[in-house]
Each structure stands twice: as structure tokens, then as C-alpha cells.
Amino acid sequence: MITNSATDRYQGIEPLRPWAVTRSTRLKNLSRSLAFAFVAFLVTLVTPLAKIDGWAVAFLLINIAWIVGQTSRLGVKERRDAVLRVVFTSLAVLAFIPWMSIFITVLLKGYRAIYPGYFFSDMRTSTPEDEFNIGGAGHAIVGSLIMVAIATVVTLPLGILSGIYLTEVRGRLTFLVRFIVQSMAGVPSVVAGLFIFTTIVQPMGKYSGMAGGLALAVLMLPTVSRTAEEVLKLVPDDLRSAGYALGARQWRTAIMVVLPTVKSGLITAGILGVARVIGETAPLLLTSLNTNGFVWNPVGGTVASLPTYIFSMFMYGTEYSTSRAWTGSLVLLALVFGFFVLARRLGATAAQKAQTDSRKAKKLKKKS
Amino acid sequence: MTQQNVDSTKTVPQQFDASPDFRGLETRGAHAWFGTHHALADVSLRFPEQTVTGLIGPSGCGKSTFIRLLNRMHEFIPSAAMAGEILLNGSDIYAPSEDPASIRLKVGMVFQKPNPFPAMTIRENVLAGIKLAHLKRDNHDDIVEQCLSRAGLWKEVKDRLGASGGSLSGGQQQRLCIARSLAVEPQVLLMDEPCSALDPGSTLRIEETIKELAEKITVVIVTHNMQQASRVSDFCAFFLTDGGPGYLVEADATRKIFTNPTDSRTADYVQGKFG
Numbered sequence: 064m065i066t067n068s069a070t071d072r073y074q075g076i077e078p079l080r081p082w083a084v085t086r087s088t089r090l091k092n093l094s095r096s097l098a099f100a101f102v103a104f105l106v107t108l109v110t111p112l113a114k115i116d117g118w119a120v121a122f123l124l125i126n127i128a129w130i131v132g133q134t135s136r137l138g139v140k141e142r143r144d145a146v147l148r149v150v151f152t153s154l155a156v157l158a159f160i161p162w163m164s165i166f167i168t169v170l171l172k173g174y175r176a177i178y179p180g181y182f183f184s185d186m187r188t189s190t191p192e193d194e195f196n197i198g199g200a201g202h203a204i205v206g207s208l209i210m211v212a213i214a215t216v217v218t219l220p221l222g223i224l225s226g227i228y229l230t231e232v233r234g235r236l237t238f239l240v241r242f243i244v245q246s247m248a249g250v251p252s253v254v255a256g257l258f259i260f261t262t263i264v265q266p267m268g269k270y271s272g273m274a275g276g277l278a279l280a281v282l283m284l285p286t287v288s289r290t291a292e293e294v295l296k297l298v299p300d301d302l303r304s305a306g307y308a309l310g311a312r313q314w315r316t317a318i319m320v321v322l323p324t325v326k327s328g329l330i331t332a333g334i335l336g337v338a339r340v341i342g343e344t345a346p347l348l349l350t351s352l353n354t355n356g357f358v359w360n361p362v363g364g365t366v367a368s369l370p371t372y373i374f375s376m377f378m379y380g381t382e383y384s385t386s387r388a389w390t391g392s393l394v395l396l397a398l399v400f401g402f403f404v405l406a407r408r409l410g411a412t413a414a415q416k417a418q419t420d421s422r423k424a425k426k427l428k429k430k431s
Numbered sequence: 432m433t434q435q436n437v438d439s440t441k442t443v444p445q446q447f448d449a450s451p452d453f454r455g456l457e458t459r460g461a462h463a464w465f466g467t468h469h470a471l472a473d474v475s476l477r478f479p480e481q482t483v484t485g486l487i488g489p490s491g492c493g494k495s496t497f498i499r500l501l502n503r504m505h506e507f508i509p510s511a512a513m514a515g516e517i518l519l520n521g522s523d524i525y526a527p528s529e530d531p532a533s534i535r536l537k538v539g540m541v542f543q544k545p546n547p548f549p550a551m552t553i554r555e556n557v558l559a560g561i562k563l564a565h566l567k568r569d570n571h572d573d574i575v576e577q578c579l580s581r582a583g584l585w586k587e588v589k590d591r592l593g594a595s596g597g598s599l600s601g602g603q604q605q606r607l608c609i610a611r612s613l614a615v616e617p618q619v620l621l622m623d624e625p626c627s628a629l630d631p632g633s634t635l636r637i638e639e640t641i642k643e644l645a646e647k648i649t650v651v652i653v654t655h656n657m658q659q660a661s662r663v664s665d666f667c668a669f670f671l672t673d674g675g676p677g678y679l680v681e682a683d684a685t686r687k688i689f690t691n692p693t694d695s696r697t698a699d700y701v702q703g704k705f706g
């Protein structure tokens with residue numbers, strides 16, 4: 064085979080990536096950062112700079128001083144580049160800190176009540192102040208998932224359709240649709256709950272998961288359709304033209320060319336919507352309320368959900384119930400995180416998948 | 432001359448110029464990969480200062496890949512890898528101490544598809560490189576006029592320098608991109624099929640510009656137009672692939688490539704017998 068002879072001919076020539084940061088450089092950078100962090104700690108001991116914020120300032124200043132010293136032999140441009148890189152890295156870390164502190168707080172306060180049964184049991188046969196090895200939030204997890212699923216099934220198609228209407232069809236109602244979607248984003252969640260309460264809960268005469276899901280849908284729709292519109296706007300007109308020039312009608316072009324191009328973006332739109340509503344408490348208090356046991360039937364009366372579970376556990380106020388509430392929060396965070404990971408998986412294009420596959424194959428080859 | 436093998440990796444390419452203190456751009460045993468796909472193999476070439484070199488060869492033989500190696504644009508592709516040495520005036524542009532941004536300032540590039548900045552006016556587009564790289568220049572008006580004239584666009588746009596770069600026709604946009612790359616005064620200008628979207632008039636104007644440029648700098652131009660290659664280039668390099676990685680078949684003075692090439696495949700290609 065030609066390819067084989069070519070491979071033989073160029074045997075012994077290794078593909079290199081001279082632009083990549085080498086492991087030793089990375090190690091050097093890491094150990095330097097650690098050393099600087101320690102020096103910054105010493106600085107906080109002997110100067111008015113104190114506590115974590117003082118330390119951060121000292122750390123940043125030391126880094127900048129080091130960079131300026133390092134690059135003094137280089138030009139102004141390189142130095143500016145390096146300093147800006149430090150500043151941006153610090154800002155990125157800074158933005159990460161609140162998230163980390165929330166996560167760590169939740170983890171520290173919530174880990175105590177975790178045991179396998181927490182995910183599978185409900186609270187019918189146990190009370191909030193029981194020991195941690197009985198009872199759980201299984202019913203709340205199931206309830207939340209069912210209601211979020213209902214909301215997603217309702218909003219995802221609607222959101223994508225309205226996105227298509229706004230970017231592809233660009234009909235006469237474009238302005239109106241965009242206006243309504245945007246003002247819906249400002250509806251307070253309690254109002255959404257009240258709306259469903261009067262239109263669904265009262266006529267049906269009972270609280271239900273369906274009502275809760277619809278209330279969440281009202282809140283989720285603006286996020287999904289806004290994001291879908293923005294994502295669809297990113298598709299270059301060349302692609303649409305190519306579709307039209309092949310004789311495709313607008314509708315076919317939108318479905319077969321435009322939508323697949325931004326598949327991952329549309330999935331992200333859905334996930335952002337889910338993340339927006341999964342923690343909503345107020346509308347659920349008016350639509351699905353809360354209960355102690357598993358409820359699989361979305362029209363079968365009150366349903367538990369993670370937010371209302373957390374709320375009621377906190378309200379109970381004992382040490383054990385508070386711990387359970389924190390664990391519920393942890394599960395909520397984990398769910399959102401899990402959704403994001405899943406979305407990245409689903410959203411990967413075929414080309415990206417091929418790339419990861421070939422990388423995996425290479426790794427395997429190296430191992431064997 | 433043809434089928435270079437492994438041993439040639441370390442040899443100095445002898446085409447055009449064998450002097451040890453060579454000035455210009457030089458590649459020694461350059462390879463390129465996309466992931467596991469070996470796209471280009473063992474290219475050793477010299478591009479002396481003040482010359483124009485044409486890269487010719489059938490589609491997919493790695494000309495664009497090669498040209499992107501020359502100003503470190505190849506590394507933007509996540510799975511990309513390379514081997515060999517690329518030297519600018521004797522120093523390796525892939526050395527760890529080299530800053531890719533300053534390399535690209537010295538080795539400019541014009542792309543096949545026009546890509547003016549749509550949010551900038553025509554004038555701002557021409558001056559974009561100067562602003563982006565913080566170059567100190569005070570005669571901005573002169574630069575704009577001079578670069579646009581050299582790119583053959585001045586007459587058409589001198590009355591609407593404030594219009595958006597995206598408001599021009601495809602060919603005009605390409606000439607604007609050429610003007611933009613001239614404004615930062617690169618030492619080497621890489622052009623990947625720069626005239627494929629241009630009318631014959633603008634093409635001739637660009638070719639004149641290329642010849643003018645070659646009085647000062649090194650130009651490397653990829654083209655599928657054999658007449659163009661024979662008109663503008665001092666040297667020509669012919670690339671080919673037989674299913675595997677693309678490789679250099681032959682490089683020599685343009686007249687020799689077009690009248691009396693060493694390799695029969697080169698003769699077939701320049702006479703339009705295949706490719």
C-alpha cells in the first residue's frame with residue numbers, strides 16, 4: 064500500500080509540537096507559583112496586608128514583579144503581554160472563588176447525611192431528626208427530575224421554534240415575538256407560580272407535578288429561546304445560501320443545514336434553561352407543594368422536589384434536618400453539573416468525536 | 432533530487448543558494464501532521480531575500496499546510512504536529528525563545544478567502560496591523576494611500592475610506608487584505624492563492640505589486656495558475672502526493688521548471704497533462 068511505503072520511508076521521524084508547553088516548564092511554573100504563594104503568606108505575617116484578600120494582593124504583586132524582572136531584557140510589548148496574562152489569570156481565578164466557596168460550604172455541611180439510601184429512600188417512614196441512616200431525598204430527586212423533564216419537553220421545541228422564527232423566517236411578528244420573550248424573562252418566579260395556580264391548579268382542584276413543570280416552563284422559555292436565537296444568529300449566511308442554491312426550501316435548509324450546525328449550542332440553550340429553573344422554589348410552593356413519598360404520576364396530587372425538600376428541612380430547624388437540607392443542596396449542585404457534562408457529550412459534533420476517539424486510540428497504542 | 436529520504440533530514444537544501452550565511456527563509460526536512468494524518472513530508476527549501484517563489488501542485492498536496500508552517504499558523508489546529516526546522520535568517524522560528532506573534536509580524540500572510548475586518552472601515556483595515564501590534568508610525572495617511580495603491584485599490588476606494596471593509600466586492604476585499612498585510616512591512620509575505628477571486632486586471636495589478644515587493648522582501652505564493660507562476664516567480668517548487676503525505680518533487684529556477692524540468696512528472700504537470 065502506498066501509505067505503508069510512505070510510513071516506512073519516513074520512519075523514525077517523530078511528530079513534534081514545539082509550541083506546546085512542556086511538562087517540565089509546567090512543573091517549574093507550578094512550583095514557582097507555590098513558592099510565591101508561600102512568600103505572599105510570609106508577607107501577610109509582617110505587613111499590614113492580612114487575611115486571604117491581603118494574601119491575594121501580595122501574591123499578585125509578587126507575580127507581576129517577577130514578570131517585570133523576567134522580561135526586562137525583552138521589549139515593552141512582551142512585558143505588557145505577560146503582565147496582562149497574570150492579571151487576566153488572577154481575575155479568572157477570582158471569578159472562580161465564589162463558586163468554589165459555595166461548593167465547599169455545601170460539601171462540608173452536607174456530606175454527613177450522605178449514605179446510599181439517601182438517593183433511594185423517601186421520608187414516609189422517618190422524621191427529619193432521625194439518624195442519617197434512614198430516610199432520604201429519593202422522592203425529591205424523582206419529583207424534580209419529572210418536573211424539569213416536563214418543562215424541558217414543553218420549552219425546548221417552543222424555544223427552538225421561536226429562535227427559528229426570529230432568525231430564519233423573520234416574519235412580520237418578529238418584533239412582537241422578541242418583545243414578548245424578553246419581557247417574559249422579567250416575570251418574577253412567584254408570579255409564574257401564581258399564574259399556573261389560577262389557570263391549572265384551581266380548575267383541576269389539586270396540586271400536581273404537571274402544574275409544577277408548567278410553572279417551571281414559563282420561567283425556562285425566555286432563557287431557552289433567547290439563547291437559541293443568539294446561537295442561530297451565529298450561523299454564517301453562506302451556509303444558508305449554499306442550502307438555497309441546492310434548491311432547498313427555507314424550511315428544509317433550516318432543519319437540515321442550520322440546526323445541525325449549531326446542535327451543541329442548542330443543547331446548551333436547553334441546559335441553561337434547566338439550570339435556570341431546577342432550583343426554583345417559589346413557583347413550586349404554589350403548584351406542586353411538597354410531600355413525603357415517591358410520586359410518579361404527574362397529575363396525581365402534590366409532588367416533592369429538591370428545592371421544596373431543602374426548604375422544608377431548613378424550616379424544621381433541628382441539627383439533623385439542617386444537615387439533610389445541605390445534602391439536598393449538594394445533590395442539586397451535582398445534578399446541574401451532571402447535566403452540563405451530559406450536554407457536552409451530546410453536543411460534541413461528529414468531527415470532535417472522531418478526534419477524541421483517535422486521541423484515545425493513540426493513548427492505548429502507547430500503553431501497549 | 433526527487434524522492435528525498437530520511438537521511439536528507441539533516442542536510443542543507445541546495446536549491447537556489449548554498450551559501451552558509453544565507454538570508455531569507457529556509458526549511459530543513461519539514462514535516463506536518465494533522466493528528467495521525469501525515470500531510471506533508473520532508474520539505475527542504477530555501478526562499479532567498481528579494482525573490483518570489485511559486486508553490487505549485489495539485490489540490491491536496493500540502494501547499495497550504497506548508498505555507499502555514501512558515502509563519503506558525505499551523506499550530507492553531509489543535510491536533511497539529513510538525514518536524515524539521517524552519518529558519519528565518521538562520522534562526523529557528525520554532526525555538527522556545529521565539530514569540531509566535533513577532534514571527535507573524537515578520538512573516539505576513541494573505542489568505543485565499545478575503546477576510547477584511549467587517550467592524551472596521553477601509554482605512555482602519557489598512558492600519559489594523561499597525562494598531563494591533565502597537566507599531567509606532569506617524570504618517571498614517573501616507574501609509575493608507577501607499578498600501579492601497581500598491582494593492583491596486585486606491586483609485587476605487589479613495590473617496591470612501593470611511594466605508595466598512597465588508598461593503599466591498601470579493602476581489603476588492605482581497606486587495607484590501609493585501610494592502611493590510613503590506614502596512615506592517617513584513618520581511619516575508621506568504622500568499623495562498625491570493626488571486627483566485629480576482630479579475631484579470633486586478634490580478635495583473637497584484638502581480639506587479641508582488642514584483643515590486645520582491646525588490647525588498649521575500650514572497651512565497653501558492654498558485655494554481657501556471658501562467659501566473661511563470662510570470663511572477665523567480666523560483667518554482669512543485670509538490671505532489673501519491674495518496675500518502677505530500678512531498679517536494681522538484682524546485683528550481685522558474686524558467687527551468689517550465690522549459691526543462693528534471694522530473695517528468697513536473698513536465699507533465701506544468702504542461703497540464705494531469706493535476
Ligand SMILES: Nc1ncnc2c1ncn2[C@@H]1O[C@H](COP(=O)(O)OP(=O)(O)OP(=O)(O)O)[C@@H](O)[C@H]1O
Nearest residue numbers: 465468470489490491492493494495496497508677
Ligand atoms: N485542518 C485540517 N485537519 C485535518 N487535515 C487537514 C487539515 N487541513 C488540511 N488537511 C489535510 O492535509 C492535506 C493537505 O492539505 P492542504 O490544504 O495543505 O492542500 P493544498 O495543497 O493547499 O490543496 P489546495 O490546492 O486544494 O488548496 C490534505 O490531505 C488535507 O486533507
Ligand SMILES: [Mg+2]
Nearest residue numbers: 494495496623
Ligand atoms: Mg490550499
